[in-house]
Amino acid sequence: MRAEWLSFFLALLGRVSPCIPSPRANRTESWSCSLSCAPSVSTLDPYRVKEVVRVKRRVGASVKTLAVARQWSEWRERVGGVRVVRLEAGCGRNSNRLATLEDGSRACVRYGVDQDQVLGETLCFHLAMLLGIPNVPPLALTKPDPSSQQWSAVRDSIEALRWSPDAIVSLTQWVPNATRVSIPAQLRKHMGAGVRPVSHVPWTSENMTSGDLSELMQWTDLILFDYLTANFDRVANHLFNLQWDRRAMDRATNNLLRTTEGHLVFIDNEAGLVHGYRVLDRWEHFHKALLNSTCVFRGLTVQRLMELKRSRSAAQCLRQVYRAREPLAQELGFLSEAQLVTLQNRVDMLCGHVQQCSTGT
Incomplete structure (x- = not known):
């Protein structure tokens, strides 16, 4: 990584x-x-x-x-399809989590206090790409639906966090x-x-x-x-x-x-x-x-x-x-x-x- x-x-x-x-x-x-x-x-x-x-x-x-x-697209495609196998504390606010993916890579799951925060995070990334500023980590959007294949392995964690399965969250590349x-x-x-x-x-x-x-x-x-x-x-x-x-x-x-x-x-x-x-x-x-x-x-x-x-x-x-x-x-x-x-x-x-x-x- x-x-x-x-x-x-x-x-x-x-x-x-x-x-x-x-x-x-x-x-x-x-x-x-x-x-x-x-x-x-x-x-x-x-x-x-x-x-x-x-x-x-x-x-x-x-x-x-x-x-x-191409690298950005490949990262997004992999994150969009790979299963989340673990959620643990990390990535700032208590509602956020550090996710371990099935392929061994990691990503920050940012569950905003409201959707405006997720929107701001997402638009900032795309604006940085427009400007050619490479310092903002790659980002993709998803929904933490425990009934989906991607999130089913962490159903208990999602329920304990009281995340809504309909909420839109951002996955950002973890920088080790x-x-x-x-x-x-x-x-x-x-x-x-x-x-x-x-x-x-x-x-x-x-x-x-x-x-x-x-x-x-x-x-x-x-x-x-x-x-x-x-x-x-x-x-x-x-x-x-x-x-x-x-x-x-x-x-x-x-x-x-x-x-x-x-x-x-x-x-x-x-x-x-x-x-x-x-x-x-x-x-x-x-x-x-x-x-x-x-x-x-x-x-x-x-x-x-x-x-x-x-x-x-x-x-x-x-x-x-x-x-x-x-x-x-x-x-x-x-x-x-x-x-x-x-x-x-x-x-x-x-x-x-x-x-x-x-x-x-």
Whole structure:
């Protein structure tokens, strides 16, 4: 399982390069948001942080994207058909369980307090796939029906948990041997400092190791992703806690793990999108403070965001891939029209921030 997760991650992450794109970066080819026509991966030539770079397409990276799509489909197909043979405590909330499958692999079963949490978790995964962010574990939806072949072996456990057989639950890939992680000091000291002109960005490829740069890009992907989804149950929560705990930023980050290979894993995204948008007014100050802490980004993430802005297609693409990949999508539901407007607005705001970084204004 560990090897499988590493293969999945490396295939999608590809080569990491920092990016502060010019306004021309949004003039990329249009791409279909359908599963069969996934956007090509683009990478950026190495550069000094002060410089503006051009996006270049690479066939090899596109092949990697298709490989990841196949791996994701294979994992989903296996999980959808294999029997659950054991349920035990784990995976956060008491209502969740760590499942052992018949083939020996494991998965987190997330039984939300309400279906909005399951919907938020699910949509966050599909949005991460759209953006080419590989840090969110693969996910599939199912129903824990003890009369079905998949769940019959754990009937007693389901009844003891009082799970409804009609509830929709998410199965997410278990990441073994992962540890908790704190915000890097280099990034932490800039959180909330405001937008910095390019010439003042303190991080350059010259003074960072490849490992340091890779981790920084993952952290800035996390900041962009949590801003887009308005997920308050991760780094934003630490900023909130500074009101009474001055060491809050030093503590392990909520819902974030690091694998033994050093890759960050964004887990428990159920606060994103649905609930996050519902309480946005209360948390927006913290989301903006985190976003304003960085002007260094991964090239692929920026390119995808710019295309969603140019085409005005964030809602359309998310709906399309979600319904194409999830047979239970119609029953679980989708975002409201107001929430879809919020999603596109936040895509626009992220692109505005990136462009502001590139001009130094």
